[in-house]
Amino acid sequence: MTTSVPAETDVLVIGAGPAGSAAAAWAARFGLDVVLADTKTFPRDKTCGDGLTPRAVHELQNLGLGDWLATQPRNLGLRAAGFKQTLLLPWPGGTLPNYGSAVPRMELDAKIREVALDSGAIPADGYRAVDVVKENDRVVAVIFEIREDGKRVTKEIRCKRLVVADGAKSQLGRSLGREWHKDTAYGVAGRAYIDSGRSNDKWISSHLELRGEKNEVLSGYGWIFPLADGEVNIGVGTLATNKRPADINLRTLTELYTKQQRELWELDGELKNFSSALLPMGGAVSNIAGKNWMFIGDAAGCVNPLNGEGIDYGLETGHIAAEMLADTANNPNADLTHLWPGELSVQYGTAFSIARRIAGLLTVPGFINTFGPVGMRSKSLMTIALRVMGNLVTEEDKDATAKLWRTAGKFSLKLDNRPPFS
Template identity: 65%
Template sequence: MTTPQRTDVLVVGAGPAGSAAAAWAARLGADVVLVDAAVFPRDKTCGDGLTPRAIGELDRLGLTDWLRAHTVNQGLRAHGFGQTLHLRWPGGTLPDWGSAVARTELDDHLRTTAIKAGATGIDGARAIDVRMDGGRVAAVVFERGARGGDRFEIACERLVVADGVRSPLGKLLGREWHRDTVYGVAGRSYVASSMSDDPWISSHLELRGVDGKVLSGYGWIFPLGTGEVNLGAGTLATAKRPTDVAIKPLMRLYAEQCREPFGLEGDLRAETSALLPMGGAVSNVAGENWALIGDAAACVNPLNGEGIDYGLETGRLVAELMVSTGATTGKVDLGVVWPAVLREHYGESFSIARRLAGLVTVPRLLPALGPVGMRSDLLMTLALRWMGNLVTDEDRDRAARVWRWAGRRSLARDERPPFS
């Protein structure tokens, strides 16, 4: 296939965010090219969980039947401090079910969905530079193979940057990650389990290290319905309180603690780890004709590490913004509009979430408050909804109003609001 020399919308990164953006932009009539550095199918460090918020976005893409053919879960089984609670997904304006699909399969299917929508897919090509024309990105330079190999460029009217948490292309455009707010360190693995078809995802909120001390994080076991579960652990940190936990040994310790109750069999496989910028803790998320989305824009929930739903959402939002304003007209300055859109949709929830997550990093706070929360079904049901950001703009119940009220007041106190 001949590599396109120009396009209306160029999307760099074919994870959930980039593929969603490409699919929506193509469906809206734009000429789209979707490029990724990896050759698909490829793996990605992730818990693989799909919350009701993610399910809703995948339904918009027409993928509900495909998802239903995979595992379906009805809520969270929360463990900790001598308690086990079964907390159903709240439903409301969102679906009342969740799922879990390995990213190797999910991302490949989403990329295929974008290509079927009309996007041109190119994989195995890494973005290494941009060519500017004044304040606009005129083209992106790509490289195939080893350094100094095949180089080519694709000119574009609009550029979507969806190249993940490290966002090398975003860095070239001035993206800066601020670690003064909370960030995550997480590890993931797969292991055979007799509970691979369990209708609940499990989270251990009392995560202890080798010294027996409670850590500021949690462990998870997400059934995949394939004979395996996704098992992982994550901790929270800030620049003032950095983590000194070795995440892979912690994950193996957690696996041994769960081996009997969860029927784990054999060794962990495909162990990986990653740093997670969270809660919009990045600056320079857009320019005149380009925008960062998903993990590249730190659209990761500080309270649970979830990012797939935000990736899918921001992919749809940026496509609608770019195409509805004309992919080739250049009438809208994305450097002004896109940060405002992100703050409108996520500013309040990310602000309060990262403030609460930051408190969890304070020594002795979680051991003191954890037992109190785990003794209350009501508090934990609220926590599930708030921690999972399962509150939409359409929700009008008391829990939703309280969450938005707290978010507004938290945002007003931020020295650096999300995405600024």
């Protein structure tokens, strides 16, 4: 496999998660030569809740995965539970599909990568990007570490343009001056798999009243996403900032939450494959582009601050990045330094600004305890919350909730000391 990797390409994409594979697929479809490099070989696991919002479903359909998705579980919306209430909140539909899904990342990511390769991208598996080579403000090559005949060797791939999609930690970000601002709310979450008699349930479930060992309400939430294969994805997540770090042990909490849900969800046996991660959110990342490079997906902080979902943003930012690369392919003076953050601000700036402001409030001790019961008493309020929290408001939506959300976003943006992506 390593011998067929070209020494140079138009577009080099680092990371074959949803963002990188989507970027590679679209760029190849737009006629560009693409190499898609990943440190891992596929299929590979990725710490995730595996939930696909209608927005993610929409982008997967655009990629041509509609028939495959039809064979996957389909969920109708969110079952929100807590504070003595259980509400069934259907996905709102409108300009987006009215259903979601959940597919283990081991399978999903391999499938999206397959689409990229079918579209013409060339894989570079087992290629770990460790540094870049620059000439006059441009990245002209990426240096990789790979294993050859049991030895670690370095390889270089030269490129005209570089797309960095190497996830939340973004190793390559260190070489390119990327900065993650943890004074803005970020996610802290862990997940595992477990057998369940209810793996065919048609609703993804979130427990907004997460209780600790002493029955105290914790700031955070638990989730159970049915996978329709005899298993569910079970996890817990919370929000944190530098000022208010998350004071929880995710593994212990996931075990406790599993114990609390065991009977109701007919959970059977032990937790499998527990893992956890931190998540940059709401565009709280600076220096996400340079003259001929751009960061996308988690590497650019494109995760919804209110529910930790980022597969949809990964797919979307991959798509939009490829469009920009195609549009500027024949312009030697094109400079992505401001073009790319500008485009991300247009797409997500207002929604991220207001969402991360609310996320910051959720880290305040006692906030959930005080406002959780109020919210859960009103199905209409929670329906609105699901829609805005799930990023299910599109530019085409003209109803009162959409208008209010956009206005609040614009107002919030004006108050931001450091707006998203700056």
